[in-house]
Amino acid sequence: MDFNIAIDGPAGSGKSTIANILANKYDLMYINTGAMYRAVTLFAKENNIKPEDTEKLADLINDLKMHFDKEKLIVNGEVINDKITMPEISNSVSDYAKVQVVRELLVTAQKKLGEEYNVIMDGRDIGTNVLTDAKYKFFLTANPEERAKRRYLELTNKGLNVNFEDILNDIIKRDLIDSTREISPLKKADDAVEIDTSNLDIDGVVNCICEHIE
Ligand code: DC
Secondary structure, eight states: OOSOEEEEOSTTSSHHHHHHHHHHHHTOEEEEHHHHHHHHHHHHHHTTOOTTOHHHHHHHHHHOOEEEETTEEEETTEEOHHHHTSHHHHHHHHHHHTOHHHHHHHHHHHHHHHHHSOEEEEESSIIIIISTTOSEEEEEEOOHHHHHHHHHHHHHHTTOOOOHHHHHHHHHHHHHHHHHOSSSOSOOOTTOEEEEOTTOOHHHHHHHHHHHHO
16 A cells, blocks of 8 residues: 555564554554464474475465454464464574465565555565565664563563573574575665664654654
8 A cells, every 4th residue: 555664674673562653653554474474383383394394384374364453463263472472483483484485475465465455564574575665664673682682571571481592592593594595585675764773762763763754
């Protein structure tokens, strides 16, 4: 549609928090594409489907009825947000997200949403591949330690017993897989505005984006 916003960036750069706030402010549908890759990972693991079982993965994805209700991702009638943010999903999601058939099926669904609705969509390849004509494109970054700190606080606030070093290592490993994979790697679109959020709080990032938009 004519008012689409694309937000890309590495894990923990603040994309989903910021996208949620902007979705409310500008009355946009929020599509968290990382959550879609996480959902595929969750159901694939539950069904013992490995990243190399591409036919089974395609059948699985075709059977998943996904829709968003604000920040909630509902799959086949179940809200799965808590399950997909668990460390065992974070550890494997990049291996499923680099599979061609997974990307093709999810990107087709994401493009369709962008054509039908005014959306704010966050991920890794939104500005470069999914919403190439988006009116506004942003690329959020932050240093790995700051991003690991944010994920650590998010998980410990949920009562999970996690280790900071494990989270930092997972973030560094995912950065490498996501930015070096063959198909649509994590990359800033040429026409995206880059914002380093390392030393900004949430309001600071939101204000910066709103200034660009308004
Ligand atoms: O944003 P996130 O950490 O929830 O994303 C989970 C993983 O999904 C991330 O490591 C890479 C993958 N991903 C992707 O490949 N393309 C997207 N558009 C969004 C996420």
